[in-house]
Structures are given as structure tokens and as C-alpha cells.
Amino acid sequence: MRRFTGSFTQQEAIAPDAIDAAVAVLKSGRLHRYNLNPGETGEVAALEAEYRDWQGSSYCLAVTSGGQAIQIALRACGLRPGDAVLTNAFTLAPVPGAIQAVGGRAVLVEIDQNLRLDLDHLEQKISSSRARFLLLSHMRGHQCDMERLMRICDAAQVTVIEDCAHTMGARWNGTRSGNFGKVACFSTQTYKHMNSGEGGFLTTNDAELAARATILSGSYMLYARHGAGPEEDDFAQARLDMPNCSARMDALRAAILRPQLARLDDNILRWNARYQAVEAGLRGHNRIVPIDLPEAEYHAGSSIQFRLPDLDADQCRAVLAAAAARGVELKWFGGAEPVGFTSSHHSWRYVSPQNLPRTDAVMATLFDMRLPLSFSLQDCALIAELIREAVSEAAP
Ligand SMILES: *Cc1c(COP(=O)(O)O)cnc(C)c1O
Numbered sequence: 542m543r544r545f546t547g548s549f550t551q552q553e554a555i556a557p558d559a560i561d562a563a564v565a566v567l568k569s570g571r572l573h574r575y576n577l578n579p580g581e582t583g584e585v586a587a588l589e590a591e592y593r594d595w596q597g598s599s600y601c602l603a604v605t606s607g608g609q610a611i612q613i614a615l616r617a618c619g620l621r622p623g624d625a626v627l628t629n630a631f632t633l634a635p636v637p638g639a640i641q642a643v644g645g646r647a648v649l650v651e652i653d654q655n656l657r658l659d660l661d662h663l664e665q666k667i668s669s670s671r672a673r674f675l676l677l678s679h680m681r682g683h684q685c686d687m688e689r690l691m692r693i694c695d696a697a698q699v700t701v702i703e704d705c706a707h708t709m710g711a712r713w714n715g716t717r718s719g720n721f722g723k724v725a726c727f728s729t730q731t732y733k734h735m736n737s738g739e740g741g742f743l744t745t746n747d748a749e750l751a752a753r754a755t756i757l758s759g760s761y762m763l764y765a766r767h768g769a770g771p772e773e774d775d776f777a778q779a780r781l782d783m784p785n786c787s788a789r790m791d792a793l794r795a796a797i798l799r800p801q802l803a804r805l806d807d808n809i810l811r812w813n814a815r816y817q818a819v820e821a822g823l824r825g826h827n828r829i830v831p832i833d834l835p836e837a838e839y840h841a842g843s844s845i846q847f848r849l850p851d852l853d854a855d856q857c858r859a860v861l862a863a864a865a866a867r868g869v870e871l872k873w874f875g876g877a878e879p880v881g882f883t884s885s886h887h888s889w890r891y892v893s894p895q896n897l898p899r900t901d902a903v904m905a906t907l908f909d910m911r912l913p914l915s916f917s918l919q920d921c922a923l924i925a926e927l928i929r930e931a932v933s934e935a936a937p
Pocket residue numbers: 606607608609632633635636678680681704706707727728729730733739740741
């Protein structure tokens with residue numbers, strides 16, 4: 542049997558210029574973001590300014606993780622304990638986890654068969670829950686109709702917080718993902734689009750929100766040492782009102798992210814070439830239904846999803862096994878027990894149980910695969926062939 546021998550969790554090495562920058566930070570001994578010499582900007586502040594400019598937002602705050610960026614964003618938007626927060630029924634655990642951590646109550650919204658938020662269901666849920674917040678997860682890079690979403694939320698005065706963990710560098714009708722809502726959250730954790738092990742950003746155009754977020758991140762009274770923060774006056778209220786959640790990014794991570802940011806747009810193109818190679822290979826198989834990418838979306842293809850809607854659960858399990866035997870690591874979302882990570886709302890017992898039949902039906906035959914840049918285009922073509930073989934074997 543033909544087998545793929547690469548690793549689905551192997552990212553590219555950190556480039557020499559980023560390693561040099563990290564070594565310089567280590568030699569200085571000054572790893573804390575505020576541990577600066579007089580007149581020095583520091584790696585974290587420089588990264589914040591560069592990310593703000595790249596994203597095209599007014600403000601940027603670097604933090605310890607994407608999950609912390611979300612928690613800080615929710616607090617900075619004025620969430621109070623017990624408040625309802627609408628979010629996608631299909632997302633990853635940091636999303637409902639962040640809502641829970643800040644005392645919110647997750648209200649789950651159905652997704653459609655292309656993994657995008659179901660906007661009709663959103664409208665219903667806004668009126669039935671009276672929620673004032675939507676934490677929109679662009680799960681696996683699939684963006685819903687952002688103009689319609691913003692019309693719905695603006696009309697209902699629902700604050701939109703965008704979770705862009707999978708859309709860093711993606712666009713909707715030419716606008717970068719993250720520039721639609723009130724605030725956007727990004728992750729630089731190893732499996733996202735930049736790799737500092739752990740890390741994240743929050744971006745916004747709202748000066749007071751940025752000030753609250755900065756104090757929440759643990760800036761003490763050193764907020765003037767930020768690279769892309771608001772003016773001193775904007776901190777007048779926030780500086781004493783906001784609790785310190787100690788979620789600062791450090792200089793070492795910032796040092797390795799700055800060279801990666803310079804390559805990010807190129808890397809999105811490289812991901813998309815890999816995505817297209819796998820997708821082209823899967824198309825035409827009578828059982829495999831790829832996810833539809835809308836015309837308006839500039840996707841960032843760091844992973845790929847497909848559905849096998851004709852298959853039952855046993856056949857789906859057989860596909861997983863047949864792919865694994867060929868060295869292809871697929872994730873299936875229909876299993877009763879979570880494997881590797883949780884994305885099923887049934888696994889989040891801290892969220893009150895909710896009835897989401899359409900999401901459940903989609904997830905029952907949904908498969909997912911990482912596409913690290915360490916794969917070549919030939920690897921991707923081979924992987925697609927092996928998936929076709931696995932599906933044909935499991936469901937002849
Ligand atoms: C990874 C991820 C996050 C945040 O992740 P951290 O590991 O906390 O940086 C948020 N949302 C989604 C959908 C993610 O996949």
C-alpha cells in the first residue's frame with residue numbers, strides 16, 4: 542500500500558534571522574516587554590506597530606495567547622458576569638472556554654454545510670437570547686457573509702468580536718478579516734499562521750477599548766511603552782478601572798514573530814497552493830464533497846475540510862482507519878469522544894446543553910486535515926490520492 546510518511550504537526554523551522562533576533566534578546570537578559578533602556582522601543586512594541594500597519598487597524602496589543610486576546614476583548618467590550626454571548630456551535634474549545642472564563646454564558650448558533658455561521662439562525666438567537674455580544678469564530682477560515690452579518694448585528698446593537706485564529710491574512714471582499722467587528726483576536730500559537738509557541742494579538746479602531754485591553758493585559762502604569770496603543774488621555778478611566786489579567790507578550794516571542802510577519806502574505810500564498818493541490822485531487826470523487834469557498838473570500842488555506850455525506854458513522858470510522866494506514870492523519874468530527882482536541886459542543890459540559898440539529902448533522906460526516914508548510918505540492922497531490930483511496934476502500 543502506498544503511504545505518506547510526512548508529519549501533519551511539523552511546522553517549518555524558525556528562520557535564521559528570527560533565531561538571531563531571539564539570541565540577541567537572550568543575550569540582553571531583558572525579556573520582559575517593559576524592561577527597556579532609555580529611548581529603546583523594544584521588540585514587543587515594534588511588533589505591535591508592525592502588526593497594526595499590516596492589519597490596517599488603528600491599535601494593536603500583543604498578548605500571551607489567542608484565548609487571552611478573546612477573554613480580554615470580551616471584558617474590554619463590557620461583558621458582565623451572566624451576560625449571554627452568541628458564538629458558533631462549531632469552533633474550538635478556546636472560544637467557549639474564553640466565554641466561560643470571563644463569566645459569560647455561551648449561546649450557540651448553528652452553522653451551515655459550508656461551516657459558516659447560519660445568519661438566519663443568528664437573527665433568531667439574537668431576539669430569543671437578547672445577547673449583546675457575538676464572538677464570531679471564522680472556524681477553519683470559512684467566513685460568513687460579513688456585510689450581512691454586520692447589518693444584522695448593527696441593527697440589533699450586538700457588539701461583534703472576531704476570532705481570527707484561522708483567518709490571519711484572509712480577506713472578505715478585499716478587507717482583511719478582523720476589520721469588520723469592534724475588535725479582533727489572533728493567535729500566534731504553533732499551529733496557526735505565525736509561530737511563537739504561544740501568543741496572540743488584539744486589534745481595534747476604538748481608542749478607549751484599546752486602553753481598557755492594554756490595562757487588562759497587565760501593563761501596570763507603563764502603557765506609554767506600547768507600540769500601537771492609544772493616547773495618554775484615552776487611559777484616564779481605564780487605568781484605575783480595569784483589573785490586571787497578566788497576559789503580556791514577552792520580547793523573545795516578539796523577536797521571532799517580527800521576521801515571520803514580513804513573510805506572512807507570502808506564506809498565505811504557499812498555504813493556498815497546498816490547499817488547491819489537495820482540493821483539486823479530491824474533486825470529482827463521487828463521495829467527497831469539498832467545502833465551498835465563496836467568491837468574496839480570500840481564504841487562508843492552512844487546513845482543509847471535506848464532507849462524506851453518504852456515509853454512516855461506521856464508514857466514517859473506516860475512512861479514518863484507512864487514511865491512517867496510509868499515513869494520512871484526518872480528524873473526524875462525528876465521534877462521540879473527542880480525539881486530540883474538542884470541537885463538538887457536546888464535549889463542552891461547562892456550556893448549558895443546546896439543541897443544534899443542523900450543526901450535528903454537518904459534523905457527523907465532516908473531516909479535517911492540517912496542511913503544514915513543511916508539505917510540498919507533490920506531498921499534497923499524493924495525500925489527496927490517498928484520501929480518495931481510503932474513501933473508496935471504506936465505502937466501495
Ligand atoms: C487556536 C484557536 C484560538 C486561540 O488559541 P490559543 O491557543 O489560545 O492561542 C481561538 N480560536 C480558535 C478557533 C482556535 O483554533
